[in-house]
Amino acid sequence: KNQVEQSPQSLIILEGKNCTLQCNYTVSPFSNLRWYKQDTGRGPVSLTIMTFSENTKSNGRYTATLDADTKQSSLHITASQLSDSASYICVVRKAGGSYIPTFGRGTSLIVHP
Amino acid sequence: SQTIHQWPATLVQPVGSPLSLECTVEGTSNPNLYWYRQAAGRGLQLLFYSVGIGQISSEVPQNLSASRPQDRQFILSSKKLLLSDSGFYLCAWSVGQGGETQYFGPGTRLLVL
Numbered sequence: 001k002n003q004v005e006q007s008p009q010s011l012i013i014l015e016g017k018n019c020t021l022q023c024n025y026t027v028s029p030f031s032n033l034r035w036y037k038q039d040t041g042r043g044p045v046s047l048t049i050m051t052f053s054e055n056t057k058s059n060g061r062y063t064a065t066l067d068a069d070t071k072q073s074s075l076h077i078t079a080s081q082l083s084d085s086a087s088y089i090c091v092v093r094k095a096g097g098s099y100i101p102t103f104g105r106g107t108s109l110i111v112h113p
Numbered sequence: 114s115q116t117i118h119q120w121p122a123t124l125v126q127p128v129g130s131p132l133s134l135e136c137t138v139e140g141t142s143n144p145n146l147y148w149y150r151q152a153a154g155r156g157l158q159l160l161f162y163s164v165g166i167g168q169i170s171s172e173v174p175q176n177l178s179a180s181r182p183q184d185r186q187f188i189l190s191s192k193k194l195l196l197s198d199s200g201f202y203l204c205a206w207s208v209g210q211g212g213e214t215q216y217f218g219p220g221t222r223l224l225v226l
Contacts, residue, residue: 034214043203043217044157089157099145099164100172101215105156 003027004092004104012110017080021107023073023090031095035064035075038087038106047075047088077109085111115140119204119218126225132177132191134221136204139185144206146187147215148179151201163187199225 004025013019025033032051036044048057048064050073057064061078077084090104116139126132138144148160159172161179169179176195180188187204204218 041201041220041222043205043220045217046214049214099162099170100159103157103159 004090004102006088006090006104006107008107009105010108010110012112013080015080015082015111015113018076018078019080019109021075021077021088021090021109023075023104025071025073025090025092025102025104027071027092027094027102029095030068030071031093031098033064033066033073033093034091034101035062035073036089036091038089040086044089080111082111082113085109115206115216117204117206117216117218119202119221121221122219123222124224126194126223128196128225129193132189132194132198132223134189134202134204134223136187136189136218137185138206141185141206141208143184144208145213146181147205147207148187148189149203149205151203151220153200157203160189194225196225199223 007022032049034049035047037047038044047062048059050057050064050066052068063076066073087106087108089106091101093101118137120135145164147162149157150160151157161169161171163169163181166181166184177191202221205215207213207215
């Protein structure tokens, strides 16, 4: 069964600190992996996309890594800001032109001043 | 540029009443369209997707239905709402044959009482 598991379920950090969110998947064959940020009451917005051959991709203070061998990805947030408080969702697509991605349940991040 | 609209933004409906949520996309042609539901503290659940006018694929059997009367219009309906239909409903669009980024609308918050 194709699954995407995220950890931790929730995380509270102080403003200015770094944090790392984890995503493990069993989706196969693999096409790509995306990290989305979802602010409360809003739709998710794509942060990064990584394909099989990519190990690291950055978007400002967000850096995503991918290990396709172990089927693991991480999202590292540097120098967190209050506006980083949101749910971060890992989404994996299966190769073969599937229209249906597999979503993780997300990690809820709260950044305190 | 492309934009996606959803309405209404919030809705409170009694059990057994009908439902109609509308989603429209501007600035693109022949998009793939999706309806998701997100229950409190849960991940995104794909309900329906459509790759063209009149083409609807259902992922979860339930008392909801979807229609695509025009290229850039996607409607989610129910004849009789259940308490369990409460949640955050998100419409999304993408273009391509799979593997592409999905762009989400602002969502509709539905509360069934």
